[in-house]
Amino acid sequence: MKKTFYITTPIYYINAEPHLGHAYTTMVADAIARSRRLLGQDVFFLTGTDEHGQKVARAAKAAGLDTREFADGIAGKYKALFATLGISNNDFIRTTEPRHIRAAQAIWRRVRDNGDLYKGTYEGWYCTVDELFVPESQLVDGRKCPTCGTEVERLSEESYFFRLSRYEDRLLEHYRTHPEFIAPEIRRNEMTAFVAAGLKDLSVSRTSFKWGIPVPDDPAHVMYVWFDALTNYLTAAGFPDDEVRLSRYWPADVHLMGKEIVRQHTVYWPAFLMAAGLPLPERVIGHGWWLMHEAKMSKSLGNVVRPQGYVERFGLDALRYFVMREMVLGQDANFADEAFLSRYNADLANDLGNVVSRVTTMIQRYCSGVVPARQPASETGLDVELEKTAAATIGRTLADAARFDFSAALRSTWELIAALNKYVVAREPWALAKAPESRALLETTLYNAADALRIVTALVDPVMPQSAARIRAMLGIEPETWVDLRPRTLPASVRLGRIEPLFPRMEHTVDELRAMSESPKTEGAAPAPAAAAPAPTPAPAGGDKISIDDFMKVDLRVAKVLSAEKVPNSRKLIKMTIDVGTEQRTLVAGIAEAYEPEQLIGRTIAMVFNLKPAKLMGIESNGMVLAASPEGGKPTLVSFDGEIPPGTRVR
Numbered sequence: 176m177k178k179t180f181y182i183t184t185p186i187y188y189i190n191a192e193p194h195l196g197h198a199y200t201t202m203v204a205d206a207i208a209r210s211r212r213l214l215g216q217d218v219f220f221l222t223g224t225d226e227h228g229q230k231v232a233r234a235a236k237a238a239g240l241d242t243r244e245f246a247d248g249i250a251g252k253y254k255a256l257f258a259t260l261g262i263s264n265n266d267f268i269r270t271t272e273p274r275h276i277r278a279a280q281a282i283w284r285r286v287r288d289n290g291d292l293y294k295g296t297y298e299g300w301y302c303t304v305d306e307l308f309v310p311e312s313q314l315v316d317g318r319k320c321p322t323c324g325t326e327v328e329r330l331s332e333e334s335y336f337f338r339l340s341r342y343e344d345r346l347l348e349h350y351r352t353h354p355e356f357i358a359p360e361i362r363r364n365e366m367t368a369f370v371a372a373g374l375k376d377l378s379v380s381r382t383s384f385k386w387g388i389p390v391p392d393d394p395a396h397v398m399y400v401w402f403d404a405l406t407n408y409l410t411a412a413g414f415p416d417d418e419v420r421l422s423r424y425w426p427a428d429v430h431l432m433g434k435e436i437v438r439q440h441t442v443y444w445p446a447f448l449m450a451a452g453l454p455l456p457e458r459v460i461g462h463g464w465w466l467m468h469e470a471k472m473s474k475s476l477g478n479v480v481r482p483q484g485y486v487e488r489f490g491l492d493a494l495r496y497f498v499m500r501e502m503v504l505g506q507d508a509n510f511a512d513e514a515f516l517s518r519y520n521a522d523l524a525n526d527l528g529n530v531v532s533r534v535t536t537m538i539q540r541y542c543s544g545v546v547p548a549r550q551p552a553s554e555t556g557l558d559v560e561l562e563k564t565a566a567a568t569i570g571r572t573l574a575d576a577a578r579f580d581f582s583a584a585l586r587s588t589w590e591l592i593a594a595l596n597k598y599v600v601a602r603e604p605w606a607l608a609k610a611p612e613s614r615a616l617l618e619t620t621l622y623n624a625a626d627a628l629r630i631v632t633a634l635v636d637p638v639m640p641q642s643a644a645r646i647r648a649m650l651g652i653e654p655e656t657w658v659d660l661r662p663r664t665l666p667a668s669v670r671l672g673r674i675e676p677l678f679p680r681m682e683h684t685v686d687e688l689r690a691m692s693e694s695p696k697t698e699g700a701a702p703a704p705a706a707a708a709p710a711p712t713p714a715p716a717g718g719d720k721i722s723i724d725d726f727m728k729v730d731l732r733v734a735k736v737l738s739a740e741k742v743p744n745s746r747k748l749i750k751m752t753i754d755v756g757t758e759q760r761t762l763v764a765g766i767a768e769a770y771e772p773e774q775l776i777g778r779t780i781a782m783v784f785n786l787k788p789a790k791l792m793g794i795e796s797n798g799m800v801l802a803a804s805p806e807g808g809k810p811t812l813v814s815f816d817g818e819i820p821p822g823t824r825v826r
């Protein structure tokens with residue numbers, strides 16, 4: 176493996192504020208960067224802002240600001256967003272910085288000295304939104320840009336041209352001999368067809384506006400934005416002055432971006448580099464678009480998701496997990512709040528959150544909070560199977576991450592979480608804990624479970640760095656790389672840290688989430704209210720019967736057990752923290768003879784919601800669990816078919 180790894184996001188154009196699209200590219204690049212650091216590479220991760228061009232000058236004017244002031248403001252918003260998203264970039268470049276102006280002028284001179292720039296007159300249809308001349312054949316309704324729908328303008332001006340037409344054959348040859356250069360394959364096929372259809376020389380300067388980098392020796396011209404912008408990847412790598420740094424990081428390993436700018440990065444950029452006599456980047460990856468209501472998220476369509484709201488409500492890692500799990504690299508994906516909630520509750524609260532809570536709680540309870548040693552003699556096929564699954568999961572997840580496919584990597588890791596949950600249920604440590612002769616097997620079980628949890632933690636680290644740190648703190652272990660990650664290397668005798676819930680179950684409604692995005696209001700989009708209670712009918716008087724009015728006074732609800740522990744000095748009582756949808760409550764139940772606390776964590780129960788609080792062994796209980804209590808037998812909790820959200824009423 177190479178010693179260094181250089182990854183870039185596009186530099187984001189600052190004519191508007193950042194949204195989920197920008198956040199997504201940067202979060203994926205961050206996960207890639209983190210995974211490479213875990214593999215021991217010297218990673219250079221670059222992001223930044225593209226600040227020149229007519230569109231920025233116009234946006235500043237519209238905002239009543241000086242252009243530089245406007246640029247500072249938006250660049251600051253990007254920096255703040257990336258801090259909120261936990262982005263681990265090593266550098267943030269702004270194309271208005273002196274180092275970049277020097278680099279762009281240096282590459283211009285090289286290209287010019289190579290004979291690839293000449294002066295001419297450009298006349299054509301120009302889209303000021305995309306800052307591109309649009310070929311007449313591609314215009315929509317004769318006047319509109321095919322990308323954004325804005326009316327194009329006729330522009331004619333003196334311009335420098337880059338001899339792109341010279342590079343057709345060399346580009347096609349490069350695509351052929353470096354099939355990994357453009358990913359996914361569909362983009363490579365598109366670009367091959369585009370170049371094969373013939374390339375025209377490219378207009379690379381403007382005289383009609385001033386907000387740009389002056390062309391060397393001809394200051395009436397400023398550089399056309401792509402020539403300026405693409406060069407940023409070289410600037411940050413030390414071009415043109417720092418040759419040591421440049422040879423260390425250039426060529427870049429990955430340029431990551433949305434698919435709409437793959438052409439500029441796989442046709443213009445390599446041609447500029449060839450003309451300047453510089454090596455080409457290893458790989459250009461174009462990811463798909465986030466769609467909302469089946470349309471691409473964009474400011475002009477008013478369906479933009481701002482990521483900050485999700486981070487505030489669900490935590491950063493929930494957003495990072497969702498976008499990376501949901502979007503298969505290269506394909507489009509829908510940002511749906513229903514899917515967000517269900518992934519949060521199923522994958523994070525239920526699968527990952529529960530297994531963390533279970534394993535740590537059991538070590539706390541049965542081993543005084545110290546990870547026990549594995550006792551090989553006690554192992555059975557179940558333990559061997561878990562070890563095999565863990566080893567296979569490491570291999571698969573690392574291979575998925577090496578292909579930059581974090582959706583697959585997370586799917587792989589979740590197979591180990593499922594296996595670990597199954598292992599605990601099958602082994603029933605709570606039953607082992609009752610029989611002194613099972614002590615060795617109990618300790619082995621808890622060791623193996625904690626060890627598998629350690630592996631899960633290391634594997635989710637690039638996508639969910641905050642959660643990984645929290646689980647490590649609970650397990651009392653240090654950060655771990657991927658270099659030598661393998662099962663059964665957890666040191667025994669480490670003391671657990673403070674145990675805390677990782678992903679508390681969330682009951683935000685889809686409506687609440689929708690209010691966080693700027694989606695257009697649609698008629699009748701609100702979900703239908705739950706069926707109204709039936710009209711009370713008077714019950715026949717007499718006997719022990721109660722009227723439906725009386726019954727309706729009892730508020731029965733579904734709840735979920737978040738944590739559970741035995742009440743000290745009591746044979747029967749268990750104290751639980753439960754999630755009732757709108758809040759968390761403490762509830763004490765006399766079910767300790769039938770259930771171990773660990774069995775209850777994550778379980779859905781039915782309860783009386785509006786019972787007056789009662790004190791049991793000094794603990795205030797808010798509500799009562801419903802259980803069938805057969806004569807002379809142990810209580811059995813009422814349960815439900817399927818997953819019912821906490822807070823649901825029972826009638």
Ligand SMILES: [Zn+2]
Pocket residue numbers: 302303304305306320321322323324325
């Ligand atoms: Zn356009």
